[in-house]
Every structure is written in C-alpha cells, then in structure tokens.
Amino acid sequence: MYDYLLHQEINSALLKFRIGKEEDDLSFYSRLIANGSTIQSLYHELYKQHPRAGTQFNLLIDTLAAAHKIRKPALKKTDVAKAEKGHWFLSNEITGMSLYVDQFCGSLSNLGDKLSYFDKLGVNFLHLMPLFESPAGESDGGYAVSDFRKINDRFGTLEDLIALQQKMNTAGMYLMTDFVMNHTSRLQEWAIKAKEGDPHYQEYFYMYDDRTMPDIFEQTMPDIFPETAPGSFTYVPECDKWVMTVFHNYQWDLNFSNPAVFVEMLNIILFYANLGMDVLRIDAPAFIWKEPGTTCQNLPKAHTLLRLLKQCVQVVSPGMALLGEAIVAPKEIMYYFGTGNYTAKECDFAYNATQMALQWDALATGDTRVMLAAQHELLKKPYGSSWITYTRCHDDIGLGYDDYMIQQASFNPYQHRKFLKDFYSGNTPGSTATGALFSVNPKTQDARISGTLASLCGLEKAISNNDEAAINTAINRIILMQACSFFIGGLPMLFYGDEVGYTNDYSYLSNPAKNYDNRWMHRPVIDWNKNNNIEMEGSSEQRIFKATQQLISLRKRLSMVADLSNLTWLTPYNIHVAGFLRQKEDQRLFCFFNFKNEVAFVDWQAVKEKGNPPIVLYDHWNQQEHLVGRDREFLIIEPYSFSLLEAK
Incomplete structure (x- = not known):
C-alpha cells in the first residue's frame, strides 16, 4: 500500500545525501521503496508508543541513505554479483575457518601473509573472532567492546583490516566478523556518559535507582555464568544506580526498547557492511529484548528486531548475510530463520x-x-x-x-x-x-x-x-x-x-x-x-591436514552437497551408524558414518528405500566401487570410518 508520508521521508533523505540517478543509486532507491513499508511496520511494532518514535524513524531512513552514499563502488559491484547467484552462501564451494587473530598469527597484517596456508587447505571463508577494542583484563575474549569502530591495538589498525579484506577479495575469499549487539563494555563511550549521570545515555541501558526492578527481573532470569558471574545486575557507585549485566559485571546490556539504541547500532552494522564484510555474526541475539516476568531470552520482539535489522541491511548491503549466534533448543532455533511472512527473512545463518x-x-x-x-x-x-556446521568452536x-x-x-x-x-x-x-x-x-x-x-x-x-x-x-x-x-x-x-x-x-x-x-x-x-x-x-599433523584437505576438495566437487534443503535421513539398520542422502536432481550421494569402535554392517536396503534403487555406488572417500547387493547383504564400514557413496 502506498504511504505518502513514508515516500516523502525517503525522498527527503535522497535529497539530503544527494543520491541521484546513477545505476547503483536507482538500485538503492528501488530496494528502499520495496522494503520501506516493511521497515516502517516492523519499527512501529517495536516503537510506536515511544515518545521519540517519529524522530528516530526519520533518523533511521537518513542512516540508510548515508551508508549507501559512502559504500564503495567495488562493494556495490560485489552486491550485484552475489544477487545474480541467488542465495550465494548456500554453495558447496565455501568452507570456513574461525580463528583468533592474535592466537593464530599475531596481527591482521600477518594474517594477510597466511592466505596461501588457507588456499592449500581449501578454506576460502574466514571468521575473525572479535577484533574491536575491548579492555585488557575484562574483555570476555573480545565480547566486551569499548569502541565499535576501532580495532584493538594488539591486532593492528582499521587500515590493516581493510587491506586484509581487499587481499581476501582478490583471492576469492569471504570474510565474517562479530557484531556484539547485546551489550557494551562499561568503558564504552555511552556507558561512561551514563556513569557520569547523563540521563540521555542512561536510557541506553537498563539502569535503576534501587533494587525494585532488578529483583523483579531476577525472579525469572536464569544465571548465565553461575560460577563466575552470578546475578544479572551490578551496582554502579559513580551514579548510585543498578545496571543490567547479564553476562559479566563489566558488560552492560543495551536497552533496545529505546529506538535511539537501535538506530545507533544499525549505524555500526552498516559501518561493518561498508568495510566489506560478507557475513556479520550477531552475538547473543536471544538476549537482545528484555521484559520483566520472563527469562529475557528468545522473546517475540527479539525476532521483530532482527527482522527489522535484516530489512535495513538488504537495502544498503544486499550482499551481506547475517548469522544469528543463538545457541538454543532445537525447536527454538528455527524461529531465528523467521516465521510466517518472514520465513527465511530474519537470519540467513544459525549455528x-x-x-x-x-x-x-x-x-x-x-x-x-x-x-x-x-x-x-x-x-x-x-x-x-x-x-x-562445526565440530568445535571457541x-x-x-x-x-x-x-x-x-x-x-x-x-x-x-x-x-x-x-x-x-x-x-x-x-x-x-x-x-x-x-x-x-x-x-x-x-x-x-x-x-x-x-x-x-x-x-x-x-x-x-x-x-x-x-x-x-x-x-x-x-x-x-x-x-x-x-x-x-x-x-x-x-x-x-x-x-x-x-x-x-x-x-x-x-x-x-x-x-x-x-x-x-x-x-x-x-x-x-x-x-x-x-x-x-x-x-x-606425522599426526600431516595426516589430519591431508584428510581435512581431501574432505574440503571432495565437498567442492560434489554439487549435491550445496544446502538446497536436500537432506534425507536414511534407515541404516544399525544403531552405530548415521546415514543420510544428499540429492540434486538425478545426482545422489549416500553418506554413512560409523561412530562405533567396531566394524559396522549396513544392510543394502538402506540405499534402496528412497526412490530408484542404485545399482553401482562409488565411494569417494575410500575410492572404491560397490555393486549394491541384495537385502541382508551388507556395506562394511571400518571402525570410526565413513563412506560417501555416489550413485552411478
């Protein structure tokens, strides 16, 4: 439905930032018009009753226009290339590695010199653990950010990150970094101003004059780190207030019921997008919306906020995907992909x-x-x-x-x-x-x-x-x-x-x-x-590296392994074996994994149950061909081994 006032606000932003009739400007305008009513609807769902809702919405639209205006032509070109591929991140040709820069090689500039190592292994996607400034001694591994726009000195500089991104882009590699959305360090600028008594910035956090509201919240909020950081509030003597600190006492939870906080954080997200991030990992999204009388986790408005964020990102940097780091129960995790009209329109990835x-x-x-x-x-x-997908993370x-x-x-x-x-x-x-x-x-x-x-x-x-x-x-x-x-x-x-x-x-x-x-x-x-x-x-290093290298190479060659919602679990007729089928049109890959320290026998019936029974299977891992036998005849899998069987 056409909304005159919304259209006028969009036109005002275009004029303010001198966004004209160039091809990429027209593409931005088209995306903003297409997403504008949805952005407005989601925003009103969260903030319609807030006294500064109108002012902050206008600032949100300005924030989108300003971010587009400074987006580099090379990144806009990449957006187009990704759009032509469709869901580019579903590809079987992408394999990632997550690492701490300082632990791995010391600095961002050194990491640029290690790209040949990743190329040798087959890795073409890097997740760099938190890079931005956090205080020594209370950084929580970088997740207590004191400056969202400054690289921590021990890693290098922002210019080093930009140089690395350009090297990776030339090498055909993808880059992901973390966005710590739920909280800041108590030494971050807004927290310091709140501590000094500035009421504007005190509204950026959950701050209270006494224990009344903290006690109400804590009746239903579970402890995240009961051993090392019990409780969810910390007393701040400098301003004689209690502040919500769900994770550690030096991490102050941001109050997203204040639209100014959303707009500030959106501006930071678009700053990361304009650094050239291919994926942005949103840390702890389950915690971003708080309401008394609840666990303050996985609340409906947390999903509304993520959907609003996704719509905004699509307007400015449509090539950047979002990963929601929600480590929650199996049924709960599905909500982070979006539901109803927003199915597959919330987070692009989840762990x-x-x-x-x-x-x-x-x-x-x-x-x-x-x-x-x-x-x-x-x-x-x-x-x-x-x-x-992963077996181990930080x-x-x-x-x-x-x-x-x-x-x-x-x-x-x-x-x-x-x-x-x-x-x-x-x-x-x-x-x-x-x-x-x-x-x-x-x-x-x-x-x-x-x-x-x-x-x-x-x-x-x-x-x-x-x-x-x-x-x-x-x-x-x-x-x-x-x-x-x-x-x-x-x-x-x-x-x-x-x-x-x-x-x-x-x-x-x-x-x-x-x-x-x-x-x-x-x-x-x-x-x-x-x-x-x-x-x-x-050597053990050579054996593990070589095997990992082979797995990556195999995965890149087998197009049916792309994530096309094409996974079917098989009946392996053996409780020690997990088996599934990956299928793309007439290409089929039967995968069996023996988790027992004994030889496993898998009845050939397991590969005959799903469609046209194969006659010949080639095991890509063990490099041998199998004629599919009769029922009650078996595929034999060695202890702690597996078979990757393509139907021929």
Missing part, C-alpha cells in the same frame, strides 16, 4: 549447535539413536537459509537437546547427560577424552564441556601414553567428526588448530585475565613450527 552436540553424543556412546531422534526438528530449517559444548530425544533412544536423560559430562572430562573408566567441565551450576549440576577436538577425541591422552594404536584411533575419530559436519548440509566451519590436531593449550592458566575460564584451553596459540609438520609424511 547447528544441536547437531554438533549430537555428534559428540554419538562418539561417546557409539549409538546414533539420540542423533536420529532430533532430526525431525532440524529438518524444519527453511530453504534460503543455512546452517553453520565456545563450550552444551548438551541442549531435549530430554524426549534422549528418552526415544531408551536412555535416562539425567544419567545420559551425566555420562557424557563424565566421559569428556575424563572421569569415566575407559574414557580417552581429556576435557573439562565449564560453568557448572551447583544447584542443577548442569555444565558444558571444554576441550579441543583432538583432546576430546583422545589424541592428547594417546600421545601422552606414546600409544600408536590409540593415536590412529583418535585421528580416525577426528576425521569422522569433521566429515559428518562437512556433508550434513550448511557452511562447514573449522576451528583453527583442528586442521592439524592441536591438543589442549594450558598456557591460559598463567594468565590472570584468562585463568578463570577453561574455554581458553581449546583456543590455542599457534606454533607455526608444529603447523609446518603438515609437510612431514606420517
């Missing part, structure tokens, strides 16, 4: 944290039934959106899948989770894992798991015991875990160090800024002498 945890479940138990019980929820992901491993999924596998949920925690912390007889429990809740005994991929798969213990057979088994587990996450659908994201089998790094214990947080054990400092062992035939 498949459920599948990641289910793979660790299967590895510990040798039983895939819990994994299979969860898939009906995960398959609800809409076409046009995608997963980030964070802990949570066991957040639902109890009924565990019960369907005939396990007791409490005992099952206790077994997994004990197994991966090395407290179960026969466990090969060397991990640790993170954020143990003394009341509920809930906890998450820390440790590198290699250490949790047994490599650390095997090397310590100088046990060659155990080393071989651990390496097989590592590659099995990576293969399953690579081929299940989505954009696979390696965590740095995993490509060469880094075990736990305990150097964090001697650093007072880190020693309280055992997640730093799986955030290693890279020793490039160790990484150079990828050239040493037979």
